[in-house]
Amino acid sequence: MNNKKVKELKVSAIENGTVIDHIPAQAMFHVIRILNLENFENMVMFATNLESKKYGTKGIIKVSNKYFAPEELNKIALVAPHASIIEIRDFQVARKTVVEIPDKINDIVKCFNPNCVTNHEDVRAHFTVTDKEEIRLKCHYCEKITSKNTMEFR
Amino acid sequence: MKHKSLVSINDYTKEEQLRILELAQEFEKNPVQRIMEDYVVASLFFEPSTRTRLSFESAANRLGAKIVGFSEASNTSVKKGESLRDTILTVANYSDLIVMRNPIEGSARFASEISSVPIINAGDGANQHPTQTLLDLYSIQKTQGSLDNLEVALVGDLKYGRTVHSLVIALCNFNTTFHLVSPVELKLPRAVKMHIKEKNLAYHQYTELEDVLPKSDVLYMTRIQKERFSDPLEYERIKNSYILHADMLPDTKENFRVMHPLPRVNEIHTSVDKSPKAYYFEQALNGVFVRQALMTLILGIK
Numbered sequence: 001m002n003n004k005k006v007k008e009l010k011v012s013a014i015e016n017g018t019v020i021d022h023i024p025a026q027a028m029f030h031v032i033r034i035l036n037l038e039n040f041e042n043m044v045m046f047a048t049n050l051e052s053k054k055y056g057t058k059g060i061i062k063v064s065n066k067y068f069a070p071e072e073l074n075k076i077a078l079v080a081p082h083a084s085i086i087e088i089r090d091f092q093v094a095r096k097t098v099v100e101i102p103d104k105i106n107d108i109v110k111c112f113n114p115n116c117v118t119n120h121e122d123v124r125a126h127f128t129v130t131d132k133e134e135i136r137l138k139c140h141y142c143e144k145i146t147s148k149n150t151m152e153f154r
Numbered sequence: 155m156k157h158k159s160l161v162s163i164n165d166y167t168k169e170e171q172l173r174i175l176e177l178a179q180e181f182e183k184n185p186v187q188r189i190m191e192d193y194v195v196a197s198l199f200f201e202p203s204t205r206t207r208l209s210f211e212s213a214a215n216r217l218g219a220k221i222v223g224f225s226e227a228s229n230t231s232v233k234k235g236e237s238l239r240d241t242i243l244t245v246a247n248y249s250d251l252i253v254m255r256n257p258i259e260g261s262a263r264f265a266s267e268i269s270s271v272p273i274i275n276a277g278d279g280a281n282q283h284p285t286q287t288l289l290d291l292y293s294i295q296k297t298q299g300s301l302d303n304l305e306v307a308l309v310g311d312l313k314y315g316r317t318v319h320s321l322v323i324a325l326c327n328f329n330t331t332f333h334l335v336s337p338v339e340l341k342l343p344r345a346v347k348m349h350i351k352e353k354n355l356a357y358h359q360y361t362e363l364e365d366v367l368p369k370s371d372v373l374y375m376t377r378i379q380k381e382r383f384s385d386p387l388e389y390e391r392i393k394n395s396y397i398l399h400a401d402m403l404p405d406t407k408e409n410f411r412v413m414h415p416l417p418r419v420n421e422i423h424t425s426v427d428k429s430p431k432a433y434y435f436e437q438a439l440n441g442v443f444v445r446q447a448l449m450t451l452i453l454g455i456k
Binding site for chain 1: 162237238239257258259260261263264278279280281282345
């Protein structure tokens with residue numbers, strides 16, 4: 001008998017591609033939207049409300065045959081600051097990284113200020129990140145701060 | 155500075171700000187010159203503003219410029235649903251410079267990004283009003299002889315007052331000591347205090363106006379608006395605590411001057427108006443010279 005406990009995978013392994021792990025369960029659909037996986041044509045598998053020793057519950061996404069640029073993945077740090085990124089090549093872990101909050105945020109977040117020009121004209125908000133710990137974003141246009149509690153995604 | 159829009163006071167360096175103030179002195183000595191005769195200035199006021207609009211138009215008129223524009227949006231294509239983008243793209247064809255006031259915050263930055271001619275922000279909602287800041291700096295420099303190492307007291311609504319925020323940020327370049335007088339509910343926001351802290355400057359907070367009078371060089375008063383208070387009783391309690399009367403002036407320094415962005419309501423009693431230490435009406439006049447300096451620098455005439 002083999003004593004070694006076989007770790008059962010809740011989501012099937014992929015041969016090549018990217019695994020995004022440690023996504024807070026409630027941020028799962030934000031991550032999908034931020035990475036535009038809705039319009040992705042290759043196989044995408046995801047599961048959420050999985051047990052996690054560190055975080056209680058978590059979500060995981062596996063995207064086959066796709067490697068993301070770090071700038072692209074760093075956008076999800078706003079909702080999944082502890083996400084780990086695992087590049088899989090030939091069923092093996094080729095590289096493991098963590099996401100980092102970028103200095104600038106473009107397109108994905110709405111300015112919370114209802115009187116901001118980005119909520120009136122055909123122009124997208126973009127932000128400078130002024131605080132990476134608490135997550136505070138300064139709007140390029142109205143110069144108001146959008147924070148974690150007021151953040152809304154496009 | 156040629157062709158460089160002015161949206162926020164920080165768009166211009168300290169040196170550029172000082173260049174404007176220096177040129178404003180020249181215009182003060184000689185405010186009527188026909189040096190803008192070949193230029194058309196568009197004055198787009200999407201909401202009414204007597205002082206700022208008249209001051210810009212007077213500044214341009216005295217230099218011979220032609221002015222086109224509107225003083226409220228109700229008679230324009232904006233009322234028909236035209237976007238700001240289309241208005242700006244159109245008006246940029248008719249003018250060499252656009253002066254714009256618009257209640258939408260960030261509208262001036264947006265306009266500066268799509269316009270082929272420079273934009274001067276004459277106020278975008280609660281966000282920025284940089285020409286007010288320039289005329290405040292000019293007034294301080296003129297009355298104090300210098301902008302460096304002054305004790306500046308700011309009084310009233312420090313939370314929502316955009317003129318206060320921009321002035322604090324601008325004064326951070328000049329080793330200012332700040333005395334901030336406001337009700338607890340209307341203290342200077344953290345984001346603005348950050349600028350003071352970054353430069354390691356001193357600031358002190360007070361709730362009583364009397365505490366700052368003997369030590370200040372400049373007293374910058376602002377209006378406290380009733381609508382800022384969720385509790386009307388609270389407003390009633392504090393509304394009379396930040397009123398300057400003439401009998402409070404004897405203990406102030408010789409060089410002490412009272413400034414106010416105007417309009418005032420009751421925060422400076424009319425008894426102060428006669429004092430040589432009252433400066434708010436001259437301050438408003440300085441706006442003309444500062445705006446002349448700014449427009450001629452942006453157009454490359456000076």
